[in-house]
Amino acid sequence: MKKFGIYTLDALDVAGKTVLLRVDINEPIDRAADRVTDDTRIRGCVPTIAELCDRGAKVVIMAHQGSDIEYKNYYTLRPHVRVLEQLLGSKVQFIADVCGPAAQDAIRGLQPGEVLLLDNVRFMAEEQTLFERSLKLTHEQQADTLVVRTLAPLADYYVCDAFAAAHRDQPTLCGFEQRLPSAMGRLFEKEYSVISSLMEAPERPCVFVLGGAKIADAFLMMQTVLDRGIADQVLAGGVVANILLAAKGEQIGAASLGFIKKQGYDGFIQTAAPLLEKYGEKIVLPVDLAYTEQGKRGEAMVGRLPDDKMLVDIGAQTAAKYREIILGAQTVFVNGPMGIFEKQETEFGTKAVWQALADTAGYTVVGGGDSVTATNQYGLGPQMGYICTGGGALIRFLSGEELPVVRALRHAAEVFPLD
Numbered sequence: 326m327k328k329f330g331i332y333t334l335d336a337l338d339v340a341g342k343t344v345l346l347r348v349d350i351n352e353p354i355d356r357a358a359d360r361v362t363d364d365t366r367i368r369g370c371v372p373t374i375a376e377l378c379d380r381g382a383k384v385v386i387m388a389h390q391g392s393d394i395e396y397k398n399y400y401t402l403r404p405h406v407r408v409l410e411q412l413l414g415s416k417v418q419f420i421a422d423v424c425g426p427a428a429q430d431a432i433r434g435l436q437p438g439e440v441l442l443l444d445n446v447r448f449m450a451e452e453q454t455l456f457e458r459s460l461k462l463t464h465e466q467q468a469d470t471l472v473v474r475t476l477a478p479l480a481d482y483y484v485c486d487a488f489a490a491a492h493r494d495q496p497t498l499c500g501f502e503q504r505l506p507s508a509m510g511r512l513f514e515k516e517y518s519v520i521s522s523l524m525e526a527p528e529r530p531c532v533f534v535l536g537g538a539k540i541a542d543a544f545l546m547m548q549t550v551l552d553r554g555i556a557d558q559v560l561a562g563g564v565v566a567n568i569l570l571a572a573k574g575e576q577i578g579a580a581s582l583g584f585i586k587k588q589g590y591d592g593f594i595q596t597a598a599p600l601l602e603k604y605g606e607k608i609v610l611p612v613d614l615a616y617t618e619q620g621k622r623g624e625a626m627v628g629r630l631p632d633d634k635m636l637v638d639i640g641a642q643t644a645a646k647y648r649e650i651i652l653g654a655q656t657v658f659v660n661g662p663m664g665i666f667e668k669q670e671t672e673f674g675t676k677a678v679w680q681a682l683a684d685t686a687g688y689t690v691v692g693g694g695d696s697v698t699a700t701n702q703y704g705l706g707p708q709m710g711y712i713c714t715g716g717g718a719l720i721r722f723l724s725g726e727e728l729p730v731v732r733a734l735r736h737a738a739e740v741f742p743l744d
């Protein structure tokens with residue numbers, strides 16, 4: 326009934342009961358068309374929703390869309406309704422409210438087997454990451470926020486299936502566990518199981534492919550997997566590789582260096598230097614890189630990189646080298662693309678590395694938003710071992726720290742025993 330000190334759905338007797346279900350369906354959105362452009366995370370939580378409905382629960386879904394820290398791109402969850410309805414094959418009610426009177430009435434009106442989606446919880450200040458970081462509320466204090474005080478009395482259980490947001494310390498993620506018997510959903514259970522076994526006993530060689538432009542996350546992960554002996558090799562791409570090359574003393578050119586400084590990433594050049602010193606043999610860097618000139622792709626060897634052009638992808642020789650390493654690995658973990666894969670002239674490296682991930686006999690784990698998008702863009706999902714919905718959560722999980730949501734769910738298992 327319990328796994329990792331947390332109740333699973335098997336522990337709940339949900340027939341006729343109201344279940345508050347927190348999911349992470351934060352997806353890329355096409356605002357002009359008012360639609361979701363990738364449904365990976367929505368698909369991920371459908372088994373939990375379907376199971377709760379089949380077992381006769383009244384299901385109230387809470388979720389966020391967009392972020393106040395990195396993107397400042399909040400959006401309503403209305404476009405998600407259609408996708409959920411298609412995947413569930415049944416009606417999903419929506420209310421443009423989080424915990425006001427309209428939401429409360431809608432919850433009270435639910436019948437067993439029905440699903441209600443509330444609007445973006447981050448429309449409420451108390452649910453925002455800035456609020457989290459500046460006030461640092463304890464979980465007990467989070468139980469006194471408006472959303473928890475208002476919704477908890479209307480529900481019998483709280484279920485969290487939002488593994489991708491498990492690193493956030495916010496009321497809809499960590500506050501309800503103080504008030505209600507709680508469990509993790511099926512996706513949370515699966516992601517926790519897959520990632521913890523990857524961390525504990527990966528089949529070797531175990532290779533991490535780290536790219537993209539989420540630099541703090543990438544360096545946190547690199548440091549962790551090398552220090553803990555999880556990674557045998559790390560293959561670098563994207564801005565991560567450019568920073569490592571600069572730390573090694575390679576001339577990456579004024580354009581790329583300027584970009585790194587403008588983004589405030591120059592401090593990572595200092596972070597990277599001791600990493601290279603300690604793990605230089607394990608960190609594999611590009612031997613060639615790509616740039617664009619008047620919309621056309623060009624490539625140059627490291628040591629002869631152009632000064633005035635942004636480096637936007639790994640080169641063909643690097644892609645071939647990475648492919649060979651990936652084909653020889655037993656476990657490959659990927660987080661972050663090799664370059665700007667959204668554009669045709671700069672997608673080569675990402676496409677080639679992703680094809681190698683699809684071709685290897687080793688077990689592949691894809692994590693993080695952009696990596697999942699690239700996987701879907703190339704239609705390679707079925708050939709990957711596991712696609713994790715989390716990015717930041719996964720990275721912090723691998724670093725070995727107890728995630729706030731895990732802590733909250735374990736607390737609920739102790740104070741609301743269900744056995």
Ligand code: 3PG
Pocket residue numbers: 349351391392393454489490493694715716717718
């Ligand atoms: C994500 O996209 O990684 C999760 O939805 C969490 O979002 P956040 O980093 O904005 O909290």
